[in-house]
Amino acid sequence: MSGQVGRVLQFPRWLRRGPCETVAMTLIGLGVVMLMQPLSLDLYSYSFVTILVGTLGFVIVSHFPD
Amino acid sequence: MSTLAERAVARTPRRLASRLGGLSDRAIAWLFITPSVLLLLAINIFPLLWTIQLSFTNYRANRPNAPLRYIGLDNYRDILADADVWHAMQATAHFVLWSIGLEMLLGFGLALLINRRFRGHSFWTTMILLPMMLSPAVVGNFWTFLLQPQIGLFNSAVAFFTGADPSSFQMIGDVALAPWSIIMVDTWMWTPYVMLICLAGLRSIPDYIYEATEVDRASPWRQFWSITLPMVMPFLILAILFRAIENFKMFDMVNLLTSGGPGSTTEVASITLKREAFEKWRTGHSSALAIILFVTVFGAANIYVRALDRVKQR
Numbered sequence A: 001m002s003g004q005v006g007r008v009l010q011f012p013r014w015l016r017r018g019p020c021e022t023v024a025m026t027l028i029g030l031g032v033v034m035l036m037q038p039l040s041l042d043l044y045s046y047s048f049v050t051i052l053v054g055t056l057g058f059v060i061v062s063h064f065p066d
Numbered sequence B: 001m002s003t004l005a006e007r008a009v010a011r012t013p014r015r016l017a018s019r020l021g022g023l024s025d026r027a028i029a030w031l032f033i034t035p036s037v038l039l040l041l042a043i044n045i046f047p048l049l050w051t052i053q054l055s056f057t058n059y060r061a062n063r064p065n066a067p068l069r070y071i072g073l074d075n076y077r078d079i080l081a082d083a084d085v086w087h088a089m090q091a092t093a094h095f096v097l098w099s100i101g102l103e104m105l106l107g108f109g110l111a112l113l114i115n116r117r118f119r120g121h122s123f124w125t126t127m128i129l130l131p132m133m134l135s136p137a138v139v140g141n142f143w144t145f146l147l148q149p150q151i152g153l154f155n156s157a158v159a160f161f162t163g164a165d166p167s168s169f170q171m172i173g174d175v176a177l178a179p180w181s182i183i184m185v186d187t188w189m190w191t192p193y194v195m196l197i198c199l200a201g202l203r204s205i206p207d208y209i210y211e212a213t214e215v216d217r218a219s220p221w222r223q224f225w226s227i228t229l230p231m232v233m234p235f236l237i238l239a240i241l242f243r244a245i246e247n248f249k250m251f252d253m254v255n256l257l258t259s260g261g262p263g264s265t266t267e268v269a270s271i272t273l274k275r276e277a278f279e280k281w282r283t284g285h286s287s288a289l290a291i292i293l294f295v296t297v298f299g300a301a302n303i304y305v306r307a308l309d310r311v312k313q314r
Helices: A002-010 A017-036 A041-045 A047-061 B004-011 B014-021 B025-054 B074-079 B083-114 B121-133 B136-146 B153-162 B178-203 B207-215 B220-248 B252-257 B269-278 B283-313
Strands: none
Touching: A017 A041, A017 A047, A017 B083, A017 B283, A041 A047, A041 B083, A047 B283, B025 B283, B074 B283, B083 B121, B083 B178, B083 B220, B083 B269, B121 B178, B136 B178, B136 B252, B178 B220, B178 B252, B207 B220, B220 B283, B252 B269, B269 B283
């Protein structure tokens, strides 16, 4: 138990689950907007990579400590 | 008086009991869940992995004996540079945004009305919920008849109220009106669902908060903006995300109503996928498109689950 608390305390604050999840969710949202926007074909071309990075990032950071 | 466990032990055949007797609780648990896990692997995980593999090939399902060639990310590059697929995504966006906007507005409005608990409100709740209980295939079929220009009830109703000739416009056959016909049918079908979620949100607000604002002499308008809307907001976000995911994947109703037509006006992403896979038989290409749609929905579903957690924590 104390080991787990110690591990959480050692974890950098900016790498905690909350802010990282927010970044990942923003990337997913941005990717979806890029996928469906009618303005630029270039933005559409990079949409899938953005969504993929956001989704994989979300899956990874959701295992980080709070 | 024996317990259920004791009766189960008494009724288990002796040979089976002696065989299971040597197993730990964990092993017995695995024994029970293994068939479900195997079924899940066979009907979900295996097709997904196979689709991912096909998306890197030039495979065509109508030529199963043709040599299979791995072409790396070419299918993904083609799709993400294809203006037709881009237009299909825009058609999907038009459908998703308008249908969700209308469903939220009407659903929230109906929830506010039903929440007043007037005489016969349960009857009206049931009536409002009816469209949601129908199958999308049934809805698509009967709205196709309702929207017929000559015999359809919809055109006759519009003609009755506006005085226009019923056969002067076609909801499904007109390039300008066809996208609105699928939005209208989806709104008709799914507004009750949004209403239910909003109603759950409204009923979760404790009465004492409203009583406190009445003591402070807050107007109903002020109560709405400062209490009702902020407290229902998590439920609204949940409804928006759920409907967005569902409408992004929408296939059956659109396929029955317009089949993506006229031309490709209502060709949403799932219709493009069907055309690529089963009309042009570009299986590898359509697998890549399916993976793109899957990753998008999976990403949105992650946000949905997080929003659901926040609502549960409330």
